[in-house]
Amino acid sequence: MFIHEEKIRVCYADTDQMGYVYYGNYARYYEIGRVEALRSLGFSYKKLEESGVMLPVYEHASRYHQPARYDDLLTIKVLIRSLPHVRMIFNYEIRNAEGVLLNTGETTLVFIDKATDKICRAPAALVQQLVPFLT
Amino acid sequence: MFIHEEKIRVCYADTDQMGYVYYGNYARYYEIGRVEALRSLGFSYKKLEESGVMLPVYEHASRYHQPARYDDLLTIKVLIRSLPHVRMIFNYEIRNAEGVLLNTGETTLVFIDKATDKICRAPAALVQQLVPFLT
Amino acid sequence: MFIHEEKIRVCYADTDQMGYVYYGNYARYYEIGRVEALRSLGFSYKKLEESGVMLPVYEHASRYHQPARYDDLLTIKVLIRSLPHVRMIFNYEIRNAEGVLLNTGETTLVFIDKATDKICRAPAALVQQLVPFLT
Amino acid sequence: MFIHEEKIRVCYADTDQMGYVYYGNYARYYEIGRVEALRSLGFSYKKLEESGVMLPVYEHASRYHQPARYDDLLTIKVLIRSLPHVRMIFNYEIRNAEGVLLNTGETTLVFIDKATDKICRAPAALVQQLVPFLT
Numbered sequence: 001m002f003i004h005e006e007k008i009r010v011c012y013a014d015t016d017q018m019g020y021v022y023y024g025n026y027a028r029y030y031e032i033g034r035v036e037a038l039r040s041l042g043f044s045y046k047k048l049e050e051s052g053v054m055l056p057v058y059e060h061a062s063r064y065h066q067p068a069r070y071d072d073l074l075t076i077k078v079l080i081r082s083l084p085h086v087r088m089i090f091n092y093e094i095r096n097a098e099g100v101l102l103n104t105g106e107t108t109l110v111f112i113d114k115a116t117d118k119i120c121r122a123p124a125a126l127v128q129q130l131v132p133f134l135t
Numbered sequence: 136m137f138i139h140e141e142k143i144r145v146c147y148a149d150t151d152q153m154g155y156v157y158y159g160n161y162a163r164y165y166e167i168g169r170v171e172a173l174r175s176l177g178f179s180y181k182k183l184e185e186s187g188v189m190l191p192v193y194e195h196a197s198r199y200h201q202p203a204r205y206d207d208l209l210t211i212k213v214l215i216r217s218l219p220h221v222r223m224i225f226n227y228e229i230r231n232a233e234g235v236l237l238n239t240g241e242t243t244l245v246f247i248d249k250a251t252d253k254i255c256r257a258p259a260a261l262v263q264q265l266v267p268f269l270t
Numbered sequence: 271m272f273i274h275e276e277k278i279r280v281c282y283a284d285t286d287q288m289g290y291v292y293y294g295n296y297a298r299y300y301e302i303g304r305v306e307a308l309r310s311l312g313f314s315y316k317k318l319e320e321s322g323v324m325l326p327v328y329e330h331a332s333r334y335h336q337p338a339r340y341d342d343l344l345t346i347k348v349l350i351r352s353l354p355h356v357r358m359i360f361n362y363e364i365r366n367a368e369g370v371l372l373n374t375g376e377t378t379l380v381f382i383d384k385a386t387d388k389i390c391r392a393p394a395a396l397v398q399q400l401v402p403f404l405t
Numbered sequence: 406m407f408i409h410e411e412k413i414r415v416c417y418a419d420t421d422q423m424g425y426v427y428y429g430n431y432a433r434y435y436e437i438g439r440v441e442a443l444r445s446l447g448f449s450y451k452k453l454e455e456s457g458v459m460l461p462v463y464e465h466a467s468r469y470h471q472p473a474r475y476d477d478l479l480t481i482k483v484l485i486r487s488l489p490h491v492r493m494i495f496n497y498e499i500r501n502a503e504g505v506l507l508n509t510g511e512t513t514l515v516f517i518d519k520a521t522d523k524i525c526r527a528p529a530a531l532v533q534q535l536v537p538f539l540t
Binding site: 144146147148162166167170180181205206241268 | 279281282283297298301302305307316340347388
């Protein structure tokens with residue numbers, strides 16, 4: 001398993017009138033978590049796109065255990081449990097500074113060749129980086 | 136089954152640099168869909184909160200079949216298949232103007248008594264409105 | 271002067287923990303207002319981009335007189351006071367259902383030729399549509 | 406003058422289909438900048454609200470010199486040029502990693518007493534922290 005942790009501070013823009021982080025804003029936290037997870041492996045999502053491969057989200061599931069609140073310093077734990085082929089699955093666990101589990105989620109992303117707009121294989125370089133963690 | 140349809144125009148703010156609606160923005164479309172579905176039943180989410188009951192999202196799942204794009208006039212179909220007790224489940228189907236299915240989703244919301252911060256039963260008035268459609 | 275009015279319902283996603291619409295979200299209301307103002311003139315912003323001309327925002331100013339709140343049905347009044355040349359200026363007045371002025375704003379947008387990434391003139395077709403209102 | 410600098414990475418959620426950061430998203434960058442500027446002075450915006458004082462934005466102006474783009478590592482420079490009384494003015498300069506000036510802005514915030522919903526004076530503790538920098 002490959003694990004990466006990223007800190008994100010909840011800002012006012014993220015809250016709603018319940019005083020909670022709006023449920024749609026976790027998607028952004030997940031995105032920041034997975035992009036920084038890839039960067040920590042030496043892999044740039046930006047360069048992936050520039051090389052002609054997109055990685056849009058195909059499936060997304062979240063469970064909201066406890067609300068995140070304004071100014072909370074969240075830890076986004078990103079877990080990669082399997083090697084990507086044409087899909088790549090990321091799991092997320094979000095905790096506040098006291099370690100309370102607030103949110104869990106999973107996203108499945110699909111590699112798309114921009115030129116053909118068709119599904120394609122994960123870049124070999126990314127798979128190579130992950131092999132030591134996942135085998 | 137109770138069904139409500141709502142039209143939403145994709146604005147520039149919703150798009151990302153792929154030219155797609157960003158995956159986190161569907162949560163907002165679902166919210167608009169379910170609030171307007173309740174309003175069409177004569178039920179105001181705003182008044183629910185003012186009466187001391189909140190309805191936060193507990194679970195959320197989305198599948199992104201095809202991208203929604205800038206200026207698309209989307210139809211958000213909201214489906215309620217079961218009477219709410221302490222939870223209320225909404226299903227969503229989003230289509231573009233050509234009728235192509237772009238996105239499906241489900242959210243489970245929980246009734247919370249603001250005073251005690253505990254789970255509570257759905258308001259009788261809401262259940263009553265739904266009975267004719269669901270039995 | 272050309273005037274267009276557009277209705278927008280404040281959704282939960284737009285609010286913050288003060289119970290107000292977050293100040294950054296008015297930019298979206300302005301965008302919806304100006305795009306629908308152009309559409310009412312028979313002019314599609316989407317087609318403008320497809321024809322190779324972008325219209326990004328160069329300047330933006332807002333004054334927040336009174337807070338907009340959850341579920342408010344806002345009227346976005348869009349005012350065009352001068353013919354566009356290489357720039358186009360839109361003014362905005364946002365009122366709630368009781369007619370109270372909540373927000374005023376102004377945005378200056380610039381016509382950019384995508385091919386050269388340089389400033390260009392407003393399309394003649396757009397100028398023509400506006401002439402009867404502005405002279 | 407008091408100056409604070411904060412780094413923010415542009416995420417996908419912030420971009421639009423031009424490949425630029427959407428103009429409404431700078432409000433969030435400004436917010437993060439000013440809250441962290443206050444924190445660096447030992448002053449918590451969260452605690453301010455808990456003590457019964459809100460600080461909503463009253464005026465906001467932005468100029469978009471050059472687009473910020475996906476994955477840019479931005480530096481948000483926050484400048485406080487005058488002591489707050491009932492208002493507090495923040496200026497912003499946003500640069501990319503190459504030092505190019507992308508955006509400048511100004512926000513005027515107003516101290517509001519939650520109990521009376523009226524304008525009030527800035528907390529003495531905040532003014533005290535700023536005095537050494539501004540006199």
